[in-house]
């Protein structure tokens with residue numbers, strides 16, 4: 001049986017600078033996999049490569065005569081080579097990215113943002129079911145349905161961004177820095193929702209995060225990346241008890 005998602009010797013270059021350096025990872029069905037790394041470690045570039053957005057960025061750069069982006073190695077989804085598959089086709093297969101810094105549509109209402117997330121569904125019954133789940137997961141959003149997303153707090157915007165990604169009915173949800181800029185109490189709220197997404201919906205998650213302390217306890221397995229390369233991998237307990245991880249992320 002092949003893994004849900006695998007990369008083989010993935011490399012991404014911006015011009016001659018390497019952002020993702022020989023990354024091989026495996027993600028199994030139903031787990032939460034962490035990608036932990038500091039600023040500029042390469043997390044966003046890796047998430048763009050898994051979701052396919054890097055191909056759009058590469059094409060745009062080529063059209064405007066901008067920087068050269070090179071992707072080498074392979075991304076496999078359930079054994080199929082999707083390295084050069086466009087992001088919309090990956091989304092149809094269930095690979096959905098919730099991007100860094102939320103990126104909600106500021107002028108659209110909460111409800112419109114969620115509807116946009118569900119555009120892949122022809123079936124309105126399916127859409128309704130997902131919407132119910134999103135409001136069950138984030139009841140905070142119910143009284144805010146009509147409010148423009150730009151007027152929400154950072155935490156509410158993050159809930160909306162995750163809700164919008166869920167509306168696309170992911171099988172594999174890629175969360176890029178979901179805790180960025182949130183107060184610790186709001187981080188705990190988002191963490192709880194992430195656990196519920198896995199437990200109640202059986203959705204597989206890959207979470208890229210720099211805040212190791214709140215994230216490590218909820219991942220099944222993870223990778224530490226530095227300067228674009230994996231420096232350590234293991235299950236939750238291995239990583240949490242590792243002296244280098246403790247020193248770098250727990251301040252002990």
Ligand code: ATP
Nearest residue numbers: 014018019037038039040041042043044045046067
């Ligand atoms: P952050 O937490 O700051 O978002 P990150 O771990 O997500 O960091 P990336 O954004 O993937 O890291 O960046 C990895 C490396 O690639 C960095 O050195 C960054 O400066 C570089 N980089 C990212 N985007 C580009 C780009 N469009 N052009 C050139 N270099 C880039």
